[in-house]
Amino acid sequence: MHNNGADALIVTSNGNFIFPTPVAFNGSFNVTVGTQPTGQTCSVVNNSSSGAGVTSNVNSVNIVCSTNTYTIAGSVSGLANGQQVTLHNNGADALIVTSNGNFIFPTPVAFNGSFNVTVGTQPTGQTCSVVNNSSSGAGVTSNVNSVNIVCVVMDYFKYGGLTWMRPLWELRGWSNAYTYCKWYGWRLPTSTELWNMSNSKIHINLGWVSGLTWTSTQSMIGVNYELIDTSGPSLSSGYYKSLNMVMCVY
Incomplete structure (x- = not known):
């Protein structure tokens, strides 16, 4: 610390301090912080850090240090x-x-x-x-x-109690799609499952490709299976040999 820009005083612990050089009668004082301690900032926190017309000892200068x-x-x-x-x-x-x-x-x-x-x-x-x-x-x-x-x-995410696999870019017929999922130990989603997932938009937010996708739900017309347009969603029916997207679940 300094008083009046000089009279340097090094303080190494908390407690009282006193500058070595006194101030003459009716003189002035101005206490400032010179070199800051490592990792801390010290400031004069009260209004008595300076004054003129000194007529008695001054002991009210407070320096407070805080860790940076x-x-x-x-x-x-x-x-x-x-x-x-x-x-x-x-x-x-x-x-x-x-x-x-x-x-x-x-x-x-x-x-x-x-x-x-x-x-x-x-x-x-x-x-x-x-x-x-x-x-x-x-x-x-x-x-x-x-x-x-x-x-x-990721190539997978969880929704509706199921784990969903990122859809294939390659379009396949229903039988090929069914075999593909089964080979991994997975399965095709039902029409309801795929509709609900598509409606959540999670796959779209993730940047996954969307479009007409096979389900395991057979439509009322013989060899047709329900398709969900995962970009919608919307429901349609597809002939089992037609080529559509594949998304597997387990």
Whole structure:
């Protein structure tokens, strides 16, 4: 600390202090902070830090120091519309992110503290990961804004108590579609199941292809099976040899 721009005084502990050089009768004083302590900011917090016409000892100058804190921030990319991801810092301080772009944790980290950003709850049908090496660190001495979260579309998602497989780009007849799902140990969805899922729009938000898709529900006309247009949804019937999209469930 300084008085009147000089008379430097180094203080190493909490408690009372006194400048070595007194002020003459009717003189003035002005206490300021010179060099800040590492990781802290000290300020003169009362109005008696300066004055003129000194006629008695002054003992009312108060210096208050607080630990510096720093924010932990970064950006999210690839998050699908309508989805959200929950991030944690140091296993707590949950932050729900609902769109791509920048984010910042609400609780700052103290000087020389540490941070460790992880993904808590994943978005439906996606996997989000911390993809750079700045997701954790110790000895924080400045704001951190380089944490990158990248989300990618999964080949599966859960809806209505079922797991749904990303549809094939290749169009197939009903028998081929049935065999394809069975080979994986899955099955074709019923007309009701596919209608309800399509109506949720989850697959569209994830960027999955949509269109006329086979179901396991046989229509009233012999060898026809019900089709759901997953971009709608809408219901129709298709001859079993016609070519349509395939989506499997289990």
